[in-house]
Amino acid sequence: MPHKATREQIVAAADQLFYQQGYEYTSFADIAAAVSISRGNFYYHFKSKDDILEAVIQLRLSNTQAMLELWASQGQTAQERVRCFIQLLIRNRAKIALYGCPVGTLCGELAKLEHPALNDANQLFRLFRHWLRQQFESMGHRTQADALAMHLLARSQGIATLAQAFQDQTFIEQEAEQLDIWLTQLGTH
């Protein structure tokens, strides 16, 4: 494998550490140790910690966009495509029980810090919201599509929050099943 650019390694390590420890609690020393570079070398690639946060958010936006496009191509029906979203909860249940949802916990932290990057971070939510709304429109729920998208997002966020608080993966599985039922009933209306 070719040597990955240092800048990308920093962003990848920060992405992971911001998720696991939170933005505020993660220090340059933590990231430096993960990438095996010196603290001083950071400022060749980024001008501040906020700058790294911006890069992490952009990386997540890019990854999310790619994932949504993949789901759009994988599912035959809109219902199957929405099921990809629900399946993501189950697939990531171990990490969710430890660190919560990467989107929800980041937005929550940035809101409390009154950090200006909140408006970039919640763009992650907007990507999911817009994509889900399209699927619900495809299912015939024209007027309620956005409300349904927000509802599903909220349901998944709540599942992640309680799973993390109780450190319980199985709750995710139980509630994901309820979401499946909810989605099925939505398709028969």
Place this chain on the structure above:
Amino acid sequence: MPHKATREQIVAAADQLFYQQGYEYTSFADIAAAVSISRGNFYYHFKSKDDILEAVIQLRLSNTQAMLELWASQGQTAQERVRCFIQLLIRNRAKIALYGCPVGTLCGELAKLEHPALNDANQLFRLFRHWLRQQFESMGHRTQADALAMHLLARSQGIATLAQAFQDQTFIEQEAEQLDIWLTQLGTH
């Protein structure tokens, strides 16, 4: 016992600041400024910052317990009592849009910090969970009562998370109405 109020003032100020800014981000200087005492005076009343966190959690546990007992005495039926819980979302919608749910955001932060106090903090969730379970049992949902309690908790957490991320109070009102409908349908089964 002169100036006994100081300790309580510290806990009250920390309670508010931990909610608004988060535990990690709130410094002794912040709390000291709110109470108008010196930083050094802190350590007469508490031996560490973790100690203040413990006191804050105990205060919240005590307040929550009192609120649940009040709800238990106010509602004629179990359904009315659960409605008190839903109404709390609406009543606190302005603060929730700014700071999220005080229980969910604290547990989420402590989980990421791997803070030992997480097990005390999520006792707040357990209080609500147990109280809600009792109400659902009262409604005749004997076997599913705990699952219903967890479901309602998750729903409210998700509402708070999205309301905070989008800084949108009206979403809380919309989803609370959905919860009301859900609760009504639950009573007719």
Place this chain on the structure above:
DNA sequence: GTCTATATAATGATAGAC
């Protein structure tokens, strides 16, 4: 590009005067 060394500010925490 990466390093060491350092500047500067803030943190949690302690000691001792009053």
Place this chain on the structure above:
DNA sequence: GTCTATCATTATATAGAC
């Protein structure tokens, strides 16, 4: 009980050698 003064540590960030 409260204060001032101070400690050790850590944080982000900068300067300059190589």
